[in-house]
Amino acid sequence: MQTRMLGRSGLAVSALGLGCMGLSFGYGPATDRADAVRLIRAAHERGVTFFDTAKAYGPGINEEVVGEALEPVRGKVVIATKFGFVNGVPGQGLDSRPERIRQVADEALKRLRTDRIDLFYQHRVDPNVPIEEVAGTVKDLIQAGKVKHFGLSEAGAESIRLAHAVQPVAALQSEYSMWWREPEAEILPVLEELGIGFVPFSPLGKGFLTGRFDADATFGEGDFRSTVPRFSPEALKANQALVLLVRDLSAEKGVTPAQIALGWLLPREPWIAPIPGTTKLHRLEENLGGADVELTPDDMTRIEQALATVDVQGDRYAASHQQLVNR
Secondary structure, three states: OOEEEOEOOOOEEEOOOEEOHHHOOOEOOOOOHHHHHHHHHHHHHOOOOEEEOOOOOOOOHHHHHHHHHHHHHHHHOEEEEEEOEHHHOHHHOEOOOHHHHHHHHHHHHHHOOOOOEEEEEEOOOOOOOOHHHHHHHHHHHHHOOOEEEEEEEOOOHHHHHHHHHHOOEEEEEEEOEOOEOHHHOOHHHHHHHHOEEEEEEOOOOOOHHHOOOOOOOOOOOOEHHHHOHHHOHHHHHHOHHHHHHHHHHHHHHOOOHHHHHHHHHHHHOOOEOOOOOOOOHHHHHHHHHHHHOOOOHHHHHHHHHHHOOOOOOOOOOOHHHHHHOOO
């Protein structure tokens, strides 16, 4: 697995990280803890050094699993976690008050079984707390040795600039894939200008780009995709053109659709490190194979031309989750 630098921060990570959320939260019942620990350790054994978690994934449970799994190799990995929701529960609203940030950091250190957080993201921008105050609080935590690097998640360009002026932002984490290309318009140029790394979550479109879902797809209890407009039967049907594009190219290349989706994303910038997630070892190995996919300039041109003909339907989040969109 190749190593990449997240912008000019000096933070080196594996080209593909592991998004750990789905092991505990968001996609149905939590994975058995022992199985989750084994999967995370399997990822490290296969070259992954970048692991993403958050207080909100459980809440707290995911951090505990990640901490247990990575304790034996702590000095060889980068662990990212997040603050910013009331009690770590997205549905209860946002809370990035300085005292809350400090509390979340101390609690995370215990759950992660470590003495420092490598990358501490604000999970979502809180309109009730100036971003400069948030950045200043994390700066204090960095000076205290509890945090190594500051990150933002799903922040807009103005918020990024304001925060970066107080405490350099090492990385922005936002959704980015063939299925959601909004960051290209404004966010990626700002990140390049400021020397900030980019960590795309849902690089496989929450599973959509793998071809697993058609208009008849159903989602189990606790799977948040059942509430997402983009996963409604109408949207799934309308968006199948994108799935067919990825499927056809993967057949040509002798790889899987997931590997094509990652192979398209990785070469876009050298400071991009996607974090696909999974609960299954064979999917983990499949995803990691995406780092070895080589798409030619002609392939990339064909993909761009084809993507331009696909009008993706459906919002990323339900109206009740507007705090999850860029600010």
